[in-house]
Amino acid sequence: MTASSAEPLFSTPRYATEASPHPASRRVVVAQQAHLAVALLDDPAPTLLLCLGETLPGSTEQESLPSSEALYLHLQMLLEQAEAGTRLYVCGDESFLWHVHRLARQAGLLGDEIELFKQGARRRLYCVHCGHFQDIGSEGECSCGQCRVKLFVREHFSQRLGAYMGVCIDPDSPYAAEVPA
Numbered sequence: 001m002t003a004s005s006a007e008p009l010f011s012t013p014r015y016a017t018e019a020s021p022h023p024a025s026r027r028v029v030v031a032q033q034a035h036l037a038v039a040l041l042d043d044p045a046p047t048l049l050l051c052l053g054e055t056l057p058g059s060t061e062q063e064s065l066p067s068s069e070a071l072y073l074h075l076q077m078l079l080e081q082a083e084a085g086t087r088l089y090v091c092g093d094e095s096f097l098w099h100v101h102r103l104a105r106q107a108g109l110l111g112d113e114i115e116l117f118k119q120g121a122r123r124r125l126y127c128v129h130c131g132h133f134q135d136i137g138s139e140g141e142c143s144c145g146q147c148r149v150k151l152f153v154r155e156h157f158s159q160r161l162g163a164y165m166g167v168c169i170d171p172d173s174p175y176a177a178e179v180p181a
Contacts, residue, residue: 032092098162
């Protein structure tokens with residue numbers, strides 16, 4: 001890619017704003033919160049909505065799960081048994097989206113069968129110094145929750161890790177100063 005190219009030089013992901021018109025034998029909508037998925041439930045294909053803690057009024061087949069872990073486990077089992085032509089639509093913040101994306105890919109779905117709809121500011125950060133993952137907001141700097149290195153949040157996003165890269169801000173003084181007691 002050249003500097004004059006129209007494509008940005010960053011690897012930040014692009015998210016869907018509306019569901020694609022691709023046909024599906026079954027649609028599975030996974031939402032961090034059920035109300036985030038309302039616009040995706042208008043398709044005539046059979047749809048299952050999986051969400052955390054709440055359901056929507058209506059005729060859509062729905063399953064509400066009590067925790068993220070329960071939702072991930074249930075989704076993994078469901079996707080491992082999915083028939084060809086199943087499409088997955090995921091609504092939530094980036095931490096949630098990319099965790100579900102990873103599960104779907106491990107279960108055998110292709111990248112083209114998964115659509116991501118970002119809602120919320122929470123995102124995942126990977127410390128390149130110690131390998132620690134942590135959730136952050138939209139801030140551009142933070143300290144690693146494990147090694148305490150002061151990190152600059154790069155605009156580089158790893159789809160494999162589902163996280164932005166955090167690199168040391170000041171290599172001459174990487175660790176947070178101890179506060180005297």
